[in-house]
Amino acid sequence: MDFIFYMGDVFTPVNFALLLLGTVGGLILGATPGLSPTMAVALLIPFTFQLEPQQGLILLGAAYTSTVAGGAVSAILLKIPGAPANIATTLDGHTMALNGQGAKALQVSFLASAVGGIFGVLLLIFLTPVLAQWALAFGPSHLFWLAILGVTVIGTLDSSSVVKGLLSGCIGLWLATIGFDDIMGAQRFIFHSSLSGGINVIPALIGLFAIPQVITMLTKGRKDSGAEVITVQRHPIGAAFREVFSRLRALSIGTAVGSIIGLIPGVGGQIAGLVAYDQSKKFSSESEKFGKGHPEGVIAAESANNAMVGPSLVPLLTLSIPGSPTAAVLLGGLLIHGIFPGPDLFMNYPAVAWTFIDSMLIGQILMCIFGLFIAGLAAKVARVPHAVMAAIVLALAVFGSYSVQNSMGDVYVMATLGLAMYFLERFGFSAAPLVLGLILGPIAEANFIQGSMIANATVGLGPYFFTGALNWLLIAIVVVSIGYSVWMELRQRRYTTKDDAVAKEESLT
Amino acid sequence: MKKWIAGAAMALTAMSGAAFADGHGDYPERPLLLMVSYGAGGATDFQARIVTMTAGNEDALGMPIAILNRPGAGGRVGWNWFATEAEADGYTLGAYNIPHFIAQSIEGGVEYSTESFEPIANWGADPAVFVVPTDSGFQSMADVVAYATENPGGLTFSGAGLFVGHHIAALQLEQAAGVELAYIPNNAGGAGAMRAVIAGEVLGGVNNLSDAFRAQEAGNVRILGVFDLERNDFLPDVPTMIEQGYDIDNASVNFRGVMVPAGTPQEVIDHLAAIVPTMFENGRVASRMEAGGSPMHIMTRDEVLEMWAARQETLEALLADLDN
């Protein structure tokens, strides 16, 4: 119960002020399109030079926690996910906002984030040694199958046509192969010098989601359609509480999937939200409501992406191996104070380690309180006229994608992908599967090649990829996932007419 | 209106600033960038952040240095950008890793070579080491080589990528011991390669001394040998490869330092070359580097130029042998 003993340290005036600063700052940075959690944390590192180790980590931990949740704000209100983790939130969250339920969607999302987040941190506190073994269990063959599992989600994600969903995913997978390949160092598909570094996920994410939104606003023209873009109905916080806790299935699936997948180094954070969304859609008795503004979609996605925060630190704190880019930055923050993470971290530096974890726990609650406050302001954001909104989002997209790597090339890539995506969307393709392909492509490829190199040196390809309980478990889930999608597709075909599909499209745009 | 006035004022300052830069009167008069061709949190990034933290001091450059990460393909993405697109105005610095970029330029397919860059100063030298999981049966390099002799091409071991220091070390080991090994490059860099060792996905690995030292302290790996000419202060008990009977020099030692693109004005290079090494010598930097387990090795511009030329020769010979 050491974590309770050190809880008091979080509430000393300086520490608590830093916690507040990290939380509020993280929410704002997270809600700004183009600023990923990794960047936000990296940008804070220089500030921590001046602080005590304990204080520096409180700041970083709070910022990490709240940037992940802050990304939901722009995902819901503008359909622009703040980070890859928030992609799944756009699917139902933005549709809810279009239906006038923006405030409700934000409240639900922050509450679900807090529930998932607290659960994740508790896992970190109580089960770290067990989880560390699990984090190591995933070798190249397992990560390959996991990426394939992600790909199977593509076809059913946010698209009325499975073929077009898969095609969008393939385009994403192909875009991911542009540039130097990570292992051999060969240059592939470089048609323009802006592409020589490959397509960075963050600028691509900004372009694919933000630019189509900008153009859609422009197509409304100079109509005097009243100042409001979308209405926002008031929604009492109490009702949001009841809403979240009455949908226990989505909440628990989201939290569980987020905690498990978040643990896997290198993959987890980016796809936890999407996999949780897909799973709760498949298990839900109201699966047809998903994608049309169903609160369960938001709950599953947001509880998953915050549940992943705690477990994603397990490999870092126990094995000194950063499991995600953000964790890598946190490692830098620890090392700079001469603190080596490892099994004896909690013995050697209990005041630092436990206060850090406690601050993430308290940070989740603060994040939720501020988030609910922000949700109250949603109506104001929605009242911004579309002309102003289009201009602001365009400028933010340009600045955001530039600042990832200080590169004009990234801005060109962002704008080109965004323009293409607008036209693709008009013809039934969607951005979410495309981004998923872009994220999963490198994971699938690198692990396939590494796996086959190891396999060729040892047991051979077949045995390497097809033996072991974990491989078979993943393969089984892949097969079930594909089978379920095919079954749903066949079942729906009987009563889906062209008019239904068109009606759904209209409601989405 | 205020905005316009402020904008005009800023534009004026910017232009007059440009004029100063031409005359090098007040260089540097705005913050500098240091491009690191590896991801945030990696060893190079981490060390670059520490050694540049005192840049803003009056007795140093007087302006802070911001870190810019351009990771990808073992550093090729960043160095390609640095050689072709970075402006040679003295405000864009780059971090180099030797032997990485020289080996890659010899191998081809990239747009840089030692001619594309001008070194400023070296801050660290991080030798490669051979690690095995703690529960491994291998107790010395002799055990490793014996296994590889029995199973040609069956000894899997991880490293940070192709044509980086770890790969060079692996090639030297193959050559010196006369065995065939299965080098598995990891896409997630040194950290990913270390994970593969700890998880037992591979039988061993080549990794940075600084990272391996931490992992050994944590009880996750055992270090069997150092790919350097002398034992390291951090690991006085670990023998070098030469001591264990393998003729391997320090060609794979990862030298890290600061450079600028070729074409940067000579005055700027001289100014940086005079000041940057003193920045590295700052006591605060040294204590942070020590605490982080990162071996320092400060070299001036002239020493680095010599070292680059020497490495170019060694690596050309080594890689030429491989092609045969």
Next chain:
Amino acid sequence: MTDLPRTQHIIASGLIAAVGVTVAYISFTQEPAQAYLFPRMISSVFAVLAIWTFGKALLGRTKVGNGLSAEAMKNMLPGLIVMLVYVFWAAKALGFYTATTIAVFIVISLYDPAPHGAAKTWIKRIAITAGFMAVMYGLFALLLNVFTPREVFF
């Protein structure tokens, strides 16, 4: 006009099919083979799916996607031109802050429904642009320390 989406669908899916086939062709002809192993796998699926979609469009059996109406295209055109000039030329050539100020101001002016004649409208537009740019400068230049291209102006 009912045939407009169908023609558009044929053009759009035709373009995608062309990209798919080109990608597949490049993947299968380039060396080294090991580096192109994965692109070969993807591009085969890509090309097959793209051709299938093209076929469906030719037969007029496309179910989803509404295409583009003439009105939407007319409305977006001026904004699109501003956007292209801003992103692909002005941002780099004029400097980020100058170009963004101009682009934001033009887009707001073009799409703001308020009457162009009134002085109040213009004051409001200038105020919004200036306020937004101040926030951007504070966030990116001061807080995040991002050095944006400043070239001719700022």
